[in-house]
Amino acid sequence: MTTYPILLAIQQISSELSQIEFLFSNQDTEPYGSDYTEDLFFQPTAVCFPASTDDVSAIMKRCDALNVPVFTRGAGTGLSGACLPVSAGLVISTKKMNRIVSIDTQNLTATVEGGVINANLKSAVEEHGLYYPPDPASQGSCSIGGNLAHGAGGPRAVKYGITRDYVLNLEVVLANGDVIWTGANTLKNSTGFSLTHLMVGSEGMLGIITQAVLKLIPKPTQELLLLASFANLTDCAQAVNAVLLSKYKPCAIELMEKSGVEISMHATQTAFPTHESAEAYLLFAFDGFEGDDLFAEAEGIFGILEDHNALDILPSPNADVAASWWKVRRAIGETVKQVSPYKEEDTVVPRSAMSGLLQKVKEIGEAYGFQSVCYGHAGDGNLHVNILKNDIDDLRWKEEIPKAIVEIFTYCKSVGGTISGEHGIGLVQSQYLPIVMGDTHFSLFKGIKATFDPKGLLNPGKWLG
Amino acid sequence: MTTYPILLAIQQISSELSQIEFLFSNQDTEPYGSDYTEDLFFQPTAVCFPASTDDVSAIMKRCDALNVPVFTRGAGTGLSGACLPVSAGLVISTKKMNRIVSIDTQNLTATVEGGVINANLKSAVEEHGLYYPPDPASQGSCSIGGNLAHGAGGPRAVKYGITRDYVLNLEVVLANGDVIWTGANTLKNSTGFSLTHLMVGSEGMLGIITQAVLKLIPKPTQELLLLASFANLTDCAQAVNAVLLSKYKPCAIELMEKSGVEISMHATQTAFPTHESAEAYLLFAFDGFEGDDLFAEAEGIFGILEDHNALDILPSPNADVAASWWKVRRAIGETVKQVSPYKEEDTVVPRSAMSGLLQKVKEIGEAYGFQSVCYGHAGDGNLHVNILKNDIDDLRWKEEIPKAIVEIFTYCKSVGGTISGEHGIGLVQSQYLPIVMGDTHFSLFKGIKATFDPKGLLNPGKWLG
Numbered sequence: 001m002t003t004y005p006i007l008l009a010i011q012q013i014s015s016e017l018s019q020i021e022f023l024f025s026n027q028d029t030e031p032y033g034s035d036y037t038e039d040l041f042f043q044p045t046a047v048c049f050p051a052s053t054d055d056v057s058a059i060m061k062r063c064d065a066l067n068v069p070v071f072t073r074g075a076g077t078g079l080s081g082a083c084l085p086v087s088a089g090l091v092i093s094t095k096k097m098n099r100i101v102s103i104d105t106q107n108l109t110a111t112v113e114g115g116v117i118n119a120n121l122k123s124a125v126e127e128h129g130l131y132y133p134p135d136p137a138s139q140g141s142c143s144i145g146g147n148l149a150h151g152a153g154g155p156r157a158v159k160y161g162i163t164r165d166y167v168l169n170l171e172v173v174l175a176n177g178d179v180i181w182t183g184a185n186t187l188k189n190s191t192g193f194s195l196t197h198l199m200v201g202s203e204g205m206l207g208i209i210t211q212a213v214l215k216l217i218p219k220p221t222q223e224l225l226l227l228a229s230f231a232n233l234t235d236c237a238q239a240v241n242a243v244l245l246s247k248y249k250p251c252a253i254e255l256m257e258k259s260g261v262e263i264s265m266h267a268t269q270t271a272f273p274t275h276e277s278a279e280a281y282l283l284f285a286f287d288g289f290e291g292d293d294l295f296a297e298a299e300g301i302f303g304i305l306e307d308h309n310a311l312d313i314l315p316s317p318n319a320d321v322a323a324s325w326w327k328v329r330r331a332i333g334e335t336v337k338q339v340s341p342y343k344e345e346d347t348v349v350p351r352s353a354m355s356g357l358l359q360k361v362k363e364i365g366e367a368y369g370f371q372s373v374c375y376g377h378a379g380d381g382n383l384h385v386n387i388l389k390n391d392i393d394d395l396r397w398k399e400e401i402p403k404a405i406v407e408i409f410t411y412c413k414s415v416g417g418t419i420s421g422e423h424g425i426g427l428v429q430s431q432y433l434p435i436v437m438g439d440t441h442f443s444l445f446k447g448i449k450a451t452f453d454p455k456g457l458l459n460p461g462k463w464l465g
Numbered sequence: 466m467t468t469y470p471i472l473l474a475i476q477q478i479s480s481e482l483s484q485i486e487f488l489f490s491n492q493d494t495e496p497y498g499s500d501y502t503e504d505l506f507f508q509p510t511a512v513c514f515p516a517s518t519d520d521v522s523a524i525m526k527r528c529d530a531l532n533v534p535v536f537t538r539g540a541g542t543g544l545s546g547a548c549l550p551v552s553a554g555l556v557i558s559t560k561k562m563n564r565i566v567s568i569d570t571q572n573l574t575a576t577v578e579g580g581v582i583n584a585n586l587k588s589a590v591e592e593h594g595l596y597y598p599p600d601p602a603s604q605g606s607c608s609i610g611g612n613l614a615h616g617a618g619g620p621r622a623v624k625y626g627i628t629r630d631y632v633l634n635l636e637v638v639l640a641n642g643d644v645i646w647t648g649a650n651t652l653k654n655s656t657g658f659s660l661t662h663l664m665v666g667s668e669g670m671l672g673i674i675t676q677a678v679l680k681l682i683p684k685p686t687q688e689l690l691l692l693a694s695f696a697n698l699t700d701c702a703q704a705v706n707a708v709l710l711s712k713y714k715p716c717a718i719e720l721m722e723k724s725g726v727e728i729s730m731h732a733t734q735t736a737f738p739t740h741e742s743a744e745a746y747l748l749f750a751f752d753g754f755e756g757d758d759l760f761a762e763a764e765g766i767f768g769i770l771e772d773h774n775a776l777d778i779l780p781s782p783n784a785d786v787a788a789s790w791w792k793v794r795r796a797i798g799e800t801v802k803q804v805s806p807y808k809e810e811d812t813v814v815p816r817s818a819m820s821g822l823l824q825k826v827k828e829i830g831e832a833y834g835f836q837s838v839c840y841g842h843a844g845d846g847n848l849h850v851n852i853l854k855n856d857i858d859d860l861r862w863k864e865e866i867p868k869a870i871v872e873i874f875t876y877c878k879s880v881g882g883t884i885s886g887e888h889g890i891g892l893v894q895s896q897y898l899p900i901v902m903g904d905t906h907f908s909l910f911k912g913i914k915a916t917f918d919p920k921g922l923l924n925p926g927k928w929l930g
Contacts, residue, residue, distance in 0.1 A: 106706060106817035107846075151655040162653055164662075165630065178905045185881035186813045187845045188627055190616040190666050190889045192902055192928070193913055197629075197662030201655050218712055241571060247683055247754045289712045348651045352571035380652045381572075416650035424655045437657055440643045445658055447916025451909060463657070 003045055003088035009066040010046045010090050017058055021049040021096075032073060032091045036138070036334075037081040037428055039341055044071075047091040053171060053179060053210040056092065060208070061177030063090060069460050072204040074146030075117060077138040079333075079344055080426030082150065082203040086461040094145050097210065100124050108216040109168060109185060114145025114209045121214075131219035133160035136422070137330045145209045151201035153422035155252035155285070155329075158244075158379030160217075162422065164200045171211035172199055175453040185213045198448070203424050204459040206452040220251075220287035224294040225316035225325055228305045229278035233257070233362075233374075236280040237355035239308035240378045243284070244351065248300045252285040253379035255354075260332040260373040260386075267335035272328045275312045282378065283329055332375050333384065340388040342373075343428070345405060347412050348421030351381040360411045361385050368404040382421035402431065409435045430463040468510055468553040474531040475511045475555050482523055486514040486561075497538060497556045501603070501799070502546040502893055504806055509536075512556040518636060518644060518675040521557065525673070526642030528555060534925050537669040539580060539611030542603040544798075544809055545891030547615065547668040551926040559610050562675065565589050573681040574633060574650060579610025579674045586679075596684035598625035601887070602795045610674045616666035618887035620717035620750070620794075623709075623844030625682075627887065629665045636676035637664055640918040650678045663913070668889050669924040671917040685716075685752035689759040690781035690790055693770045694743035698722070698827075698839075701745040702820035704773035705843045708749070709816065713765045717750040718844035720819075725797040725838045725851075732800035737793045740777045747843065748794055797840050798849065805853040807838075808893070810870060812877050813886030816846040825876045826850050833869040847886035867896065874900045895928040 007024075014022035023029050029044040050056045063070050069089030076083060085091050094115035101111040105128050112121055118139040121132050135154035136142050142152070148170070153162040169183040172195075182195035189196075199206060230236040240253055258279050265272045284301065286294040298315055305313050316322035336342060349357050358374060361383075365372045370392060376384040385408065389397055409419045409432050418436050419425070425433055437445075442464075449456070449464055472489075479487035488494050494509040515521045528535050534554030541548060550556050559580035566576040570593050577586055583604040586597050600619035601607050607617070613635070618627040634648040637660075647660035654661075664671060695701040705718055723744050730737045749766065751759040763780055770778050781787035801807060814822050823839060826848075830837045835857060841849040850873060854862055874884045874897050883901050884890070890898055902910075907929075914921070914929055 104815070104817075106710075107815040108709070109815070151653075151659075153653050153655075157653065161630075164659075165626075174905070180903070180905050180909075184813070184878075184883035184901065185815050186847075186883060186886065187816070188616075188618050188622060188813055188842075188847050188886035189883055190618075190811070190885045190887050191883045192666075192890060192898065192906065193671070193910055194616075194629075194662055194666055195906070195909060197659055197665075198913075200662075201657075201659055206658070218710070244573070245571075245683070346655070348649070348653050350569070350572040350574070350650050351652070352569075377653075382651075382653050413649075418649035418651060418654055418656045420655045421651065421653035422655050425657060433657065436649065438645070440639070440645050441657065441660070444645075444660060444916060448658055448663075448913060451912025451916060 006068055006088040007045050009068050013059065013062040013066065016062065020055050020059065023047045032093060033085060035076040035078045035081060035083055037079055038343060040081055040084060042085050044085045044091045045088045047093055049093050049096045051096040053173065056173045056208055056210050057177045057179050059092060060173050060175060063457060064176045064455065067455060067457065069457050071459055072208050074115065074143030075141050077142040078146060078150060078426060079346070079423040080420070081428045082424050082426030082462060084427055086427060092208065094143060101211065103128055109213055110216055111211060111213050112144055113211055114143060116144045118142050118144060118147060125216050126219055129219050130216040132166065132214060132216055134163040134166055137333055144212060148200055148209050148212060149203050150424040151422065153377065153380065153382065155254050155377055157377060158253055159249055159251035164197065166215045167196055167200055167212060168215055169213040170196055170199050170209050172207040173210055174207050175455065175458050201424065203426060203462065205449060205462065205464060206458065221289050222291050222294055223285060223287045223322060224298055225322045226284040226298050226301065226313060227273065227325060228282045228310040228313045229275035230280050230282070230310060231277050233280050233358040234355050235309045236282055237358060237378065239282060239305050239310065241352055242304045242308060243301050244379060246301065246304060248297045250284045250379065251287045254283040254329050255378035256281045256283065256329060256332060256375045257373055260336060260375045261328060263339055264328045264331045264335045267338055268327060268331045270324050270327050272325065273314055278311055283325060336373050336386050340390045342386045342388045343401065343405065345385040345387070345408060346420045346423035347385055347408060347417065348382045349412050349415050349417030353415040353417065354378060354381050354383060356415065357383060357411065361408055364404050364407050368400060370401065370404065380421065381417065405432060406435065425463040427462055433463050471533055471553040472510055474533050478524065478527040478531065481527065485520050485524065488512045497558060498550060500541040500543045500546060500548055502544055503808060505546055505549060507550050509550045509556045510553045512558055514558050514561045516561040518638065521638045521673055521675055522642045522644050524557060525638050525640060528922060529641045529920065532920060532922065534922050536924055537673050539608030540582060540606050542607040543611060543615060543889070543891065545889040546893045547889050547891030547927060549892055551892060557673065559608060566676065568593055574678055575681055576676060576678050577609055578676055579608065581609045583607050583609060583612060590681050591684055594684050595681040597631065597679060597681055599628045599631055602798055609677060613665055613674050613677060614668050615889040616887065618842065618845070618847065620719050620842055622842060623718055624714055624716035629662065631680045632661055632665055632677060633680055634678040635661055635664050635674050637672040638675055639672050640920065640923050666889065668891060668927065670914060670927065670929060671923065686754050687756050687759055688750060688752045688787060689763055690787045691749040691763050691766065691778060692738065692790060693747045693775040693778045694740035695745050695747070695774065696742050696776060698745050698823040699820050700774045701747055702823060702843065704747060704770050704775065706817055707769045707773060708766050709844060711766065711769060713762045715749045715844065716752045719748040719794050720843035721746045721748065721794060721797060721840045722838055725801060725840045726793060728804055729793045729796045729800045732803055733792060733796045735789050735792050737790065738779055743776055748790060801838050801851050805855045807851045807853045808866065808870065810850040810852070810873060811885045811888035812850055812873060812882065813847045814877050814880050814882030818880040818882065819843060819846050819848060821880065822848060822876065826873055829869050829872050833865060835866065835869065845886065846882065870897060871900065890928040892927055898928050
């Protein structure tokens with residue numbers, strides 16, 4: 001079906017559901033045609049803004065009846081292009097579904113709508129002394145629904161785990177408009193195949209997550225950072241391993257290559273204690289309830305870092321300095337983008353293989369003639385590799401660089417890793433998925449997809465075609 | 466198909482795969498016709514003992530070709546009857562697949578075959594100072610494959626999570642004999658729908674788990690128990706809530722009703738410090754690396770327990786006493802069984818609802834005239850309700866008691882809970898599944914099942930019919 005009949009169908013739906021806001025003009029819908037992935041843009045046919053589960057269900061019943069493809073969109077901060085409206089269809093924005101339905105201070109859970117911004121949930125539960133740990137770099141603007149759809153992680157995964165680990169139950173609107181809760185509001189559940197865990201990471205292809213019951217924990221009241229600089233990436237990666245084999249338990253271990261730090265410092269105008277001989281930095285965070293405990297932990301790993309040739313090791317003297325170090329780390333992704341278009345690869349390997357991966361990325365970079373800026377979650381073996389376009393011409397960027405990416409991902413696979421740790425496959429990693437998934441996997445994926453979405457209306461044109 | 470043609474087909478398979486041990490006589494196969502669920506027994510048609518993934522694949526290719534149903538069986542310690550061979554078919558025992566393939570002391574992972582006994586894995590990794598936390602009561606005899614198939618939990622889930630939280634990657638033999646790895650050996654993975662998490666808790670109905678890559682953690686070197694007695698279950702449940710809202714973090718919080726403690730003490734001939742006015746006990750475990758930390762934690766909750774009317778609070782004076790307290794707790798399930806046949810319900814509710822659930826169970830018990838022994842994982846809201854047959858006649862046991870169970874589960878659902886926290890649905894909870902799952906869920910379950918097992922050969926006759 002081409003755009004025109006789909007547009008007519010959406011117009012019909014919009015007239016039937018007059019309580020729901022729809023946008024049709026190119027100018028109005030343009031902001032919904034891109035996310036944070038490279039410089040991609042697809043003009044949406046139309047965008048709608050349901051305000052409740054009932055709205056989403058009503059929309060899906062009609063889209064199902066009229067065969068209108070839909071592209072669900074959270075806050076649009078994705079890095080794999082998973083929400084992009086790549087063909088004619090209706091963009092469903094969860095922007096208006098931003099209610100924190102309840103915070104259960106007895107059971108330490110929160111029930112939220114899919115469009116709630118991660119940081120808003122964090123603030124709301126903090127008022128009760130509680131904490132929602134998953135913290136993607138985009139936490140100030142990304143939505144819980146998007147986090148769930150991508151299986152998002154974040155720095156604190158080292159100690160606290162990822163989004164998946166905080167989901168108890170999901171309300172999902174299926175392709176035909178039916179509404180289900182996938183599980184129960186309990187910490188344990190062995191009741192049927194886990195639809196909850198199947199929805200996490202399903203990138204809008206199996207259903208639309210309208211509400212989630214999430215686990216909370218008591219909020220740690222103290223944080224201490226330790227910043228260590230290293231002359232090379234190998235020392236850096238080995239220091240991470242040594243720390244993780246010790247009894248000390250940082251809540252985050254972030255790796256930053258020199259170039260990433262410099263770009264981010266400059267772009268955000270933020271002070272950061274660089275070391276002239278440093279090629280890479282490790283940022284360790286410790287959190288807890290007693291300042292003394294954190295100092296003891298930091299002291300404990302001090303010696304380990306020295307043994308691994310740290311050039312300099314600095315504790316954060318106060319909360320403001322700590323915040324500025326975090327700011328530099330978190331801004332690397334978006335500020336590198338201001339320097340040059342880039343492709344960001346979300347590589348993940350068993351932790352001890354990270355040193356080899358870093359070396360391999362640099363070798364491949366030399367062979368293909370590209371600059372890379374590497375950073376990420378060293379404690380999880382999750383390395384973001386940003387390949388900068390700089391002066392690479394469009395043809396080589398399009399034809400040759402993907403071959404380099406294949407080499408990087410093939411290396412990841414060879415050491416037991418895979419092609420996405422937390423960003424998802426979406427649109428841009430789709431071509432690389434066969435590196436790690438064979439025909440048998442795809443046939444299972446297709447069967448699952450057909451079960452949930454027999455007409456293929458949910459987020460078409462992504463990694464399942 | 467009746468038993469005879471299936472038997473002939475299995476005989477043909479056994480002659481083709483002469484390297485694999487098969488048992489056919491009723492006497493030989495009898496031990497494989499029951500598990501730990503009530504007093505159920507089903508005579509197997511035949512049992513085989515593959516020794517490798519290749520063996521399992523070869524068996525499944527032939528079973529697929531000849532339409533032979535299979536019932537995969539780990540150590541047979543299940544409590545929902547999920548492995549029972551309820552109709553003609555081949556029991557596949559993973560008993561010989563008991564190799565610990567590798568322990569990766571750099572990445573803190575272990576790769577094991579499905580038949581490895583949980584406690585054997587624990588011992589093997591302890592030699593490296595490492596720890597595999599999931600600890601079902603049957604840990605001395607249950608298999609990792611069975612733990613995975615049921616999404617098993619255990620006391621330490623309060624701090625460490627359940628089996629699901631320790632799985633990185635699974636090798637699975639599909640119904641047609643194809644072999645896949647479901648994920649990667651990494652701590653994070655957002656690469657396609659999560660086949661790994663779909664397999665966890667799938668009770669042998671979607672594939673046969675032949676190998677697993679599991680996460681390990683540094684082994685805590687110290688443990689301290691605190692035993693508190695209470696005059697009633699309500700105080701007990703409220704004390705649990707108060708502790709979990711504090712900053713203290715026990716690794717286990719076990720609830721035991723008086724009658725369960727008494728039966729277990731007596732049957733195991735183990736000393737336990739009962740209190741004459743106590744109706745229930747809470748066993749708190751703390752673990753860590755520094756004895757002082759544990760004492761501080763125990764001291765911290767001491768006051769909380771006093772505020773909630775604890776009659777007596779005792780720390781474990783030494784490791785031997787701690788072991789005996791654990792022994793009494795762990796043996797409740799099996800020793801109660803020696804007193805009377807029983808039905809064990811694996812109820813799970815949001816933690817704060819446990820007090821209400823306990824009250825409800827007793828009320829329903831009075832109305833239907835049965836004795837119940839309750840115990841379980843109070844920190845997770847996971848309460849095992851053992852309904853004793855005692856002198857209830859067979860007809861009432863069969864006709865009336867299920868109605869009482871429906872009432873208990875309906876209550877669980879009404880407070881946001883469900884019908885199994887860690888035992889699975891299998892055979893005996895099958896009739897109750899519609900209390901928490903509707904037609905839409907079942908249609909999704911059936912679609913997933915048909916994708917993985919189009920002929921319905923894997924573990925037929927359980928909760929999907």
